[in-house]
Structure formats: C-alpha cells, structure tokens
Amino acid sequence: MTMPLMRPPRKNPVLRTRQMNLPPGARGRVALGLTAAAAEGRFELQTCDDCGTVQYPPREVCHKCLSAALRWRQQSGEGELLGSTTLHHSNDLFFRERLPWRLGLVHLDAGPTLMVHLHGEVGDAPQRVRVGARLDRAGQAVLIGFPNEGSPHMADDKMLREMTSDPKFRKVLVTDGKTETGQAIVRALVKAGADIVWVGHAEPWKKMGDGLDDISALPQVTLVPLDLTNGRQVTELAGSIGGKVDIVINNAEVHRTFGIGARRGTDVAKAEMDINYFGLLRLAQEFGPALKGRSADGVTGATAWVNLLSIYALSNFPPHGTFSASKAAAHSLAQCLRAEMRPAGIRVINVFPGPIDDEWNQHTPPPKLAPPALANAIVKALRDGVEDVYPGDVAQEWLERWRDNPKVLERELAAGG
Secondary structure (H helix, E strand, O other), rough: OOOOOOOOOOOOOOOOOOOOOOOOOOOOOHHHHHHHEEEEOOOOOEOOOOOOEEEEEOOOOOOOOOOEEEEEEEEOEEEEEEEEEEEEOOOOHHOOOOOOOEEEEEEOOOOOOOOOEEEOOOOOOOOOEEEEEOOOOOOOOOEEEHHHHHOOOOOOOOHHOOOOOOOOOOOOEEEOOOOOOHHHHHHHHHHHOOOEEEEEOOHHHHHOOOHHHOOOOOOOOEEEEEEOHHHHHHHHHHHHHHHHHHHHOOOOOOOOOOOOOOOOOOOOOOHHHHHHOOHHHHHHHHHHHHHHHHOOOOOOOOOEEEEOOOOOHOOOHHHHHHHHHHHHHHHHHHHHHHHHHHHOOOEEEOOOOOEOOHHHOOOOOOOOOOOOHHHHHHHHHHHHHOOEEEOOHHHHHHHHHHHHHHHHHHHHHHOOO
C-alpha cells in the first residue's frame, strides 16, 4: 500500500534550487509511435497486419514474417510479472538522484516480454500486473507495471509522481476566473488538493459577482489582477508569484462568432488574437523561465503548463472562423513552448475541447461540453501525465475525422457540418 503524500515542509530560501537532470531520452524514429500514444494516455504496440504478431521493441519490419505492414494498436497491458530487481546504483544522473528504483520483467498476454518500471504496490513475482505507458520528464514514453488492484493513494507513489503532474499540494495559477469554465477549473483543483490557487481577474475594480464571490471564499484561492493584454501587469504578477507557481493553466480567451465576410473591420479579430495568441506569448515569456528554474525543486516542484485551446484549432470552423484562426495560432505557439520547456522537464498540456456549454455556443446544438466536465478532464490530464486532451464527444469525433482525412473534414465543415 502506498503511503499518502504528506505536505512537504517550506523550502529553506538559503538553499540552492536544484536543477533538473532528465532521464535518458535517446529513441529511434520508429519508436515515436509509442510516445505519440502515451501523450494521449494510451498503451500501443506494433501489430503486424499480415500475421497478427504483436512485437516489442519497435522495429521497421515484423520480426516473425518480415512484413512492413505494421500498425500501432492499443493493448490491454495485462500480463504476468516474471521477475523484479531493485537498482541501488546508477551512472545516470537522473536515476542516481532517485534511487532505489524498481524494475520488472513482464510477459504480456499479447505475446511480447517487456522490461518495465514497477509501481511500489507491485509485489514479488509471480503475479498478474497491468502495463501502461507514461511520458517521463524528457517527454519520452516509458512502460510502467501497475497492480491490478491499487490503493486509494497509489498516485502518490514516488516513481509515478515523476511521470505525472498531480496538483496535490502544488500551487497553481488559473489565468481567468470570471468565466464559468475558469471557476469550474478552480473548484476541481481545490478538490484535487492544490495548496494555493491564484485566480486571474482582468478587471478587479468592477464588482465581482458572476461566481467570483463563491470561489474567492475558498481558503485556497487568492484573486490576483491579470489582464493578458497588459504586458506590464503580466510582468508584475510574474515578479510577485512567478517563483512560487508550480502549474500554469491558461484558460483566458476571447470567443466571438462569425468568420470573414459577416463582419467589417479587424477589431474583433485583433481582440481574439490579443488574448488567445499574444496573451499566451506574454504569459510564456514571463512565467516560463520561472517554471523552468524550479522543475527539480522537491516533490512539489514546478511541473506543468496547461493551454485551453479548441478542437477548432485543427480545422477551421467557418461559423467561428476568426476564433478558430486565433486558436490555430495558439496551438502552433504552444508546440514551440512545449519544445522549449521540455529540457527543463516541464510538461505542456494542450486541451482541445469541442463546443463548451457557454454563451458563445448558445445556438450550437448538443452535445456540448459542460464546464465541470472540462475541468475534470484537465485535472485528470495532470494526474495521468498526458500531453494532448480531447474532452467531449464532439472533440473525439472531430479528431477521428481529422486524422482520417483533413481535406474531407475541411470540406464537410465548409458545407455546414
């Protein structure tokens, strides 16, 4: 049974902040399919279309029939633990700082035999285990053996926390608390055990209302002035709390309907870009270096950056055309941010919801994503250590159609669906 994580003591400000040493990150291109699946929370292995063999490690051809017709297919991960060992010495800097470290040999029911990291609740061989894929601090997929039945606190396992961004006891910045979505995110974080939640409020001189009164009454919540169009305000806030924030959740956005021809001028499109794209850029320039500097700062060090994007970022939805374009730009910027944050072990999570049940999707027919469901999906992504999340039925269907044929999806959307 995993012992629950206790609240860590306050850091001694005199001590030097530790710097991140990443785990070994060398992978061949053929193995990136394993990483791509793990980034969305799936465990996939290569399967031969000709003979049905499931193989590991990844190869260019099937090891049994030499066919090149290989596809990545999701696996249950069920298997038998054949043996285990505990490392007490390593020449790798990452593992030297985290010893002892358990490894095990697992024979999957699907066929392959794997070397995996072992969760602390997995006992000695032989026993049944479940293998899953997670992203390590270098952003590469690794395999972990889990017990078939875990305890309520199994997420607090020391090794597993290295692969996730659990908000428990961490300090979080939510950039916009005025929306129903932002308030749902704050409540979900408090429920998940966040230590402090700073909540951005773009116009603090106005009477709060609109749900801000309720969340500001929570003992973990502190309202802070934050307007992402105001570079000076972003800089001042970063100077005030940047050295304490462990997780940034950027949910601030401007969402307006219509495309190009239905509206004259560029004012609305500029407002969308100023928050949805340039707001992310300002935030990343000020808070990014602070997070990177604290990524190895103990069990609750800086760990993740979450961007609330939209499924419209994948393919433009003409009735929300300029909003879709701003989210596509933000998506591209978020990919750059992910590449820059990865050397420090900071995970960048992009969330692509379908239509959210808010005022800007009032005339959009169901199904729509309720704000609490979106908030729970964000917290789950942090706990599971994934990189890309597509919450809701619409987002899942849209993603499937986009992967099948982006051009067909574009034509269907242009025709109204």
